[in-house]
Amino acid sequence: MSVSVLSGCRQTMPMKCSTAAGRAAREAATVELFELRARTPDLVEQQLLLERVVELNLEIAGGIAARFRGRGAELEDLEQVAFLGLMKAATHYRLDANTPFIGYAVPTIRGEVKRYFRDAAWTVRIPRRLQDLQGMVSAQLPALEQELGREPSSEELAERLGVEAADVEQALAARGCFNTLSLDRPDDDGLSLGDVVADQDDGGVDRLEAVDMLQPILEDLDARERRILELRFIEGWNQTDIGAEIGVSQMQVSRLLRRILGELRDRLAPLSVAV
CATH class of the missing domain: 1.10.10.10 (Winged helix-like DNA-binding domain superfamily/Winged helix DNA-binding domain)
Structure with missing residues (x-):
């Protein structure tokens, strides 16, 4: 395959697919790219085609990442993990498996995001400097409260510890980041996290994924x-x-x-x- 053919493909492939016809066109274009990649012996062209597959299906990865937003991780981090999952799916996908690419990519991407939560996102990590300062604040706070007869300000804590007030404020803001709390631990209103967080996934995203997987099968x-x-x-x-x-x-x-x-x-x- 020549560079000009790749450029022509780049101009005709849909990047945003809001309709069934658009999703079917994206799947067909994805299959065409995989077929071209399987036929070319040139390693550089193979890599270009693989990158084009990923670019073409970024919307799928972005949609899966958005599904997990609001659960303790930044959306940008989730998107990066989802994009890595998409690259993994594109790298390992086999045309002879008789499975639409989206049917292989969706569970692969979702699995990568879930592993990210399991391995990295449940406990917030703060710099060692603030961890040490937080321990110093905790040690001095009761004595200073007793001396002043009230809760000390950040400036008063900083003066006692010989550090900058801004550092004290960061350490105070990071309190509670070392340990995860039980879902059953009540807040100030007597509600647990389980009471205020929905116990069901967004059905709309599930339906969208189901439509994407069914579309190429229904075409048969x-x-x-x-x-x-x-x-x-x-x-x-x-x-x-x-x-x-x-x-x-x-x-x-x-x-x-x-x-x-x-x-x-x-x-x-x-x-x-x-x-």
């Missing part, structure tokens, strides 16, 4: 099969009315639905493995 169905699914699950028709619409009996509709759904489940099974 013929027009009548897609029409049956549309009437049953989008329009809400019963089997008798569907049969009258397409010219078959209710029993035939029932058999068709069982077969179609069974095939979809078989195709989706390898995509839903938890990471």
Whole structure:
């Protein structure tokens, strides 16, 4: 593949996909890039194509990162981890696996983000200098409170310790960062963290991921099969009315639905493995 071909691909590939057609186009363009990469012996071109796959699917990684925001880690950090997961997925994806790339990438990216939380994001780490100063503040605070008859200011603590007031303020702000607290520990209003944090994931993101995984599989169905699914699950028709619409009996509709759904489940099974 020449550089000019790569440039042409760069101009035609969709970067933002808000519709089913756009997501299908992105998946098709991704497959084309993988096929081009498999055919070229040039290592530089292989790397360029791999980077293009990652660039094309950044929206997927960004969406997964956004799902985990507000859980104790900065969104920028989550995005970086998700992008690394996307690169990992692109590097290890195999065309002969008969699995859409998104079906492989989504659990891989999600797994990387979950590992990040497990390994790095549950306990806040502060500089050693502030850890030491925090210990000094804790040691001097009770005596100074007793002498003054009130809570001392940052300036008074700094004077007692012989340090800058700004450093004392940072150490005070970092109190509680060394240990994680129980979800059941009540706050000042008597509510635990479990009471105020939703116990369910954002279903909207789950639906978006499901649509992305289903889209390329649904494309393999013929027009009548897609029409049956549309009437049953989008329009809400019963089997008798569907049969009258397409010219078959209710029993035939029932058999068709069982077969179609069974095939979809078989195709989706390898995509839903938890990471």
